[in-house]
Amino acid sequence: MEQFKHILARAAERKGGIDSVMARVYQPLPNHQLAALTDDRILAEFSKKVFQSGFVWRVVEQKWPNFEDVFFQFNIEKILMMPDEMLERKASDPKIIRNFKKILTIKENAHMLHAIALEHGSAATWLAQWPAQNIVELWQFLKKEGARLGGNTGPYALRALGKDTFLFSRDVEAYLRAYNLIEGGLTSKRTLMQAQTCFNEWQQQSGLSFQEISQIIAYSQGDNHV
Numbered sequence: 001m002e003q004f005k006h007i008l009a010r011a012a013e014r015k016g017g018i019d020s021v022m023a024r025v026y027q028p029l030p031n032h033q034l035a036a037l038t039d040d041r042i043l044a045e046f047s048k049k050v051f052q053s054g055f056v057w058r059v060v061e062q063k064w065p066n067f068e069d070v071f072f073q074f075n076i077e078k079i080l081m082m083p084d085e086m087l088e089r090k091a092s093d094p095k096i097i098r099n100f101k102k103i104l105t106i107k108e109n110a111h112m113l114h115a116i117a118l119e120h121g122s123a124a125t126w127l128a129q130w131p132a133q134n135i136v137e138l139w140q141f142l143k144k145e146g147a148r149l150g151g152n153t154g155p156y157a158l159r160a161l162g163k164d165t166f167l168f169s170r171d172v173e174a175y176l177r178a179y180n181l182i183e184g185g186l187t188s189k190r191t192l193m194q195a196q197t198c199f200n201e202w203q204q205q206s207g208l209s210f211q212e213i214s215q216i217i218a219y220s221q222g223d224n225h226v
Contacts, residue, residue, distance in 0.1 A: 008216055014219060028210075034128040035124050035128035035129075039113055039122055042113060043076055043106070044074040046109050046113075046149060047105065048060060049154075049157040051097055051102055053148070053151075063096055070093055070095065128163075133196075136192035139192065140189070142157075155167050164210050164211050167214055175217050176198070182195050
């Protein structure tokens with residue numbers, strides 16, 4: 001396993017020095033800021049990433065204000081009160097992306113977040129308290145308990161919310177495979193734990209967040225898919 005200082009040095013060679021590299025990366029939110037999020041923002045981000053999966057992200061961004069209007073600014077209590085007939089009507093609204101199966105996930109993920117909030121006070125508190133050293137277990141939780149939050153969808157949503165996580169971007173995956181640090185499919189438990197072990201070690205070496213480490217690995221090789 002390569003020492004992180006060597007990864008950082010290679011990124012610095014490619015990007016004009018360590019200061020230049022560190023200026024390009026960005027940090028996750030501190031836990032107290034993450035815990036201050038409202039649960040509607042978590043549902044909104046989960047929903048956005050579900051719609052962006054396999055679709056043109058720019059189009060989703062353009063239409064997202066309409067999603068906010070149609071789905072009550074993702075107010076979880078209001079969404080849970082929607083009867084199935086109302087959900088079907090909203091699924092045919094031309095102002096949004098009319099993909100009924102993905103629209104169903106809004107209510108399904110609202111149920112998940114509501115259950116979490118009942119147990120932990122808020123979904124944001126639960127999210128902030130989840131230890132980064134076991135972040136892949138959070139990925140697996142979202143895949144199992146959520147709707148269409150498996151693969152990279154859940155991790156990308158977490159990154160967008162400010163939760164510290166690495167990503168299996170194209171360059172990060174390529175690096176891990178080139179150094180034989182992971183094997184098998186990206187969703188296998190063995191692969192996830194292998195990657196988690198690597199990032200835990202690099203974090204101990206560097207003192208950086210998983211997010212920064214992940215981005216620096218991407219800048220150290222390939223096409224910089226961070």
